[in-house]
Amino acid sequence: MEKELWKGNEAIAEAAIRAGCKYFFGYPITPQTEVPEYLSLHLPEIGGCFLQAESEVAAINMVYGAGGCGVRVMTSSSSPGISLKQEGITYLCGSEVPCVIINVMRGGPGLGTIQPAQGDYYQATRGGGNGDYRTPVLAPANVQEAADFVRMAFDIADIYRNPVMVLADGMIGQMMEAVEWHDIEKRELPAKPWATTGTQGKREHNVINSLYIQPEPCAEHNEKLEKKYKLIEEKETRYEEIDAEGCEVLFTAYGTTSRVCRAAMKLLADEGIKAGLFRPITVWPFPYAQLKKAAAQNSVKAVVVAELSLGQMIDDVKIALEGSKPISFIGKAGGLVPTPREVADAAKKAIGR
Amino acid sequence: MTNDIIISGFGGQGVMAIGKTLTEAGMKEGKEVSWLPSYGPEMRGGTANCSVVLSDELIVSPIVLEPSELIAMNLPSLIKFEPTVKKGGTIFVNSSVVDQKVTRTDVRAVYVDCIKIAEELGNSKVANMVMLGAYIEAMKNLSTDTIKEMLVHMFTGPKAKLVDLNIEALKRGAACVK
Numbered sequence: 307m308e309k310e311l312w313k314g315n316e317a318i319a320e321a322a323i324r325a326g327c328k329y330f331f332g333y334p335i336t337p338q339t340e341v342p343e344y345l346s347l348h349l350p351e352i353g354g355c356f357l358q359a360e361s362e363v364a365a366i367n368m369v370y371g372a373g374g375c376g377v378r379v380m381t382s383s384s385s386p387g388i389s390l391k392q393e394g395i396t397y398l399c400g401s402e403v404p405c406v407i408i409n410v411m412r413g414g415p416g417l418g419t420i421q422p423a424q425g426d427y428y429q430a431t432r433g434g435g436n437g438d439y440r441t442p443v444l445a446p447a448n449v450q451e452a453a454d455f456v457r458m459a460f461d462i463a464d465i466y467r468n469p470v471m472v473l474a475d476g477m478i479g480q481m482m483e484a485v486e487w488h489d490i491e492k493r494e495l496p497a498k499p500w501a502t503t504g505t506q507g508k509r510e511h512n513v514i515n516s517l518y519i520q521p522e523p524c525a526e527h528n529e530k531l532e533k534k535y536k537l538i539e540e541k542e543t544r545y546e547e548i549d550a551e552g553c554e555v556l557f558t559a560y561g562t563t564s565r566v567c568r569a570a571m572k573l574l575a576d577e578g579i580k581a582g583l584f585r586p587i588t589v590w591p592f593p594y595a596q597l598k599k600a601a602a603q604n605s606v607k608a609v610v611v612a613e614l615s616l617g618q619m620i621d622d623v624k625i626a627l628e629g630s631k632p633i634s635f636i637g638k639a640g641g642l643v644p645t646p647r648e649v650a651d652a653a654k655k656a657i658g659r
Numbered sequence: 660m661t662n663d664i665i666i667s668g669f670g671g672q673g674v675m676a677i678g679k680t681l682t683e684a685g686m687k688e689g690k691e692v693s694w695l696p697s698y699g700p701e702m703r704g705g706t707a708n709c710s711v712v713l714s715d716e717l718i719v720s721p722i723v724l725e726p727s728e729l730i731a732m733n734l735p736s737l738i739k740f741e742p743t744v745k746k747g748g749t750i751f752v753n754s755s756v757v758d759q760k761v762t763r764t765d766v767r768a769v770y771v772d773c774i775k776i777a778e779e780l781g782n783s784k785v786a787n788m789v790m791l792g793a794y795i796e797a798m799k800n801l802s803t804d805t806i807k808e809m810l811v812h813m814f815t816g817p818k819a820k821l822v823d824l825n826i827e828a829l830k831r832g833a834a835c836v837k
C-alpha cells in the first residue's frame with residue numbers, strides 16, 4: 307500500500323471522514339486547529355456539516371444533539387478547550403450518546419502554553435465532569451496510530467454507546483509522518499434503535515436524557531453503566547510491549563513520551579543496560595494486569611514512568627504494581643519534552659548505576 | 660544510515676518547505692521519515708525551524724537535538740544551532756544573508772549564495788530550492804530524480820513552467836558544493 311505524508315492533525319481529520327463521520331462541531335485552539343481547518347474544507351464536499359461553534363461548550367452540546375440522532379460525530383480541541391467540554395461529556399456518557407472527542411494536549415494549567423504536554427491524563431481517565439462515568443481513551447504514539455485510532459474510536463463509541471476520546475499531544479498533532487490508509491479491523495456494529503430519528507407515527511418517542519429524578523431508577527441506570535464499563539475493561543484494554551522480556555528497567559509511558567523512552571533505551575543499550583517499554587495504548591481502561599505481569603519478571607529491578615506532566619499516570623502504575631516493584635518518575639510539565647539522555651539517566655539512577 | 664536534519668530560518672524563507680520536500684522525497688525512496696515543525700508564538704520575520712529525520716530504520720523519536728546536518732538560512736539559526744551539530748556533521752549556510760563563517764573546525768561547512776543565484780534565475784522565491792540542491796549534492800542521500808518527479812506532480816497546468824525553474828535552481832545549488 308502506498309505511503310502518504312500526513313500531518314497528525316490532518317490525518318485525524320481525514321480518518322474521521324473515512325470512518326463515516328459527516329458532522330463536526332468545534333472551536334479553534336492551537337495545537338489542533340488543522341483538524342477543524344481540514345474538515346471545514348472537506349466535510350461540505352461529502353454532504354456533511356462543519357460548524358465552528360461560538361464556544362467549546364456550544365460545540366460539545368451540538369455533538370450531543372447530532373450523536374443523539376444516531377450519526378457519527380466528532381469534536382476536537384486542546385486542553386483548555388477540553389476542560390470547557392467536560393459538562394457535555396458527562397451528559398453524553400449519562401445519556402449514552404456515542405461520539406469521538408479528540409484532545410491534542412498542550413501545557414497547562416489554565417491557558418498554559420501551546421507546546422506538547424500530557425497533563426490531562428487525570429481528566430481523560432477519571433473524567434472532569436460529575437458523576438460515575440468513563441470514556442475509553444486511545445493514546446496514539448505516531449501519526450499512523452492517530453489515523454488508525456480515530457477510526458477504531460468511532461467503532462468503540464457505537465458498540466458501547468459511549469463517547470470515546472483520542473488523546474494525542476501537540477507533537478503528534480503537528481508532526482508529519484508516513485501514513486498507510488490500510489483497513490482497520492472490521493467490527494460488528496449494533497443498530498441504533500434508540501436514536502431520535504423521527505417516529506413517522508410508527509413507534510414510541512425515543513428520549514435521550516441523563517436525568518433520573520428518582521434515586522432508584524438513577525441507581526439502576528448507574529448499575530447498567532457499570533456493567534458496560536466492566537465489559538469495556540474486559541474487551542478493549544490495549545497495550546504494547548517493546549523489548550520488555552528480560553529487561554532490567556521497564557519504562558512505562560504513552561504517546562510522545564513512549565518515543566523518548568525508546569530513544570533512551572538505545573542509549574542504555576550502548577551502556578550495557580537492557581531496558582524495555584510497556585506502553586498503554588488505552589489509558590482507560592488501563593492495562594493493570596498486563597503491566598503487573600511485565601514488571602513481575604525477576605529481571606526487572608525498577609519501573610520508570612515517563613510523562614509530559616508532573617506525574618499522573620504514575621498513580622495507575624502504582625495501582626497496577628501494588629508495591630511489587632520500585633517505581634520512579636521522570637517528567638516535565640508545561641510544554642517541555644525530556645531528552646532521551648535525561649530519561650536514560652533517570653533509569654540509571656533508579657537501578658543505582 | 661540516519662540523517663537528523665535541522666532547517667532553520669526566517670518565516671517566509673521556505674524552511675518548512677525544504678523540510679517537507681526532503682521528508683516526502685525520503686518517503687518516496689522507501690526511507691522512514693518524520694517532519695516536526697517548531698511551532699509557537701512566532702511573529703512575522705521571526706525565526707522558525709523544523710526537524711527532519713530520514714532513516715533506514717524505525718524512527719523512535721522525531722525530536723532532533725544533535726543534527727547531523729544543519730541548514731541555516733539566517734544568522735540567528737547559525738548562532739543557535741551551530742554548537743549542537745554532531746562532530747563530523749555538515750552545516751549549510753545561506754551566505755546571501757549570513758555574513759559570518761562557521762567557526763567550528765570539526766564540521767564541514769557549505770556556503771550557498773541562495774538569493775543571488777535565485778535572482779540570477781529570475782525568481783527569488785526559489786532560493787530555498789537552491790539550498791535543497793546543495794544539500795542533496797553534498798549528502799547524496801536522496802536522488803534528484805525523486806525531487807524532479809515531485810515537482811512535476813506539484814506544478815501542473817499554468818504552473819507547469821515552474822518545474823524547469825526549480826530544477827535549474829537545484830542544479831545551481833548543487834554546483835556550490837565543492
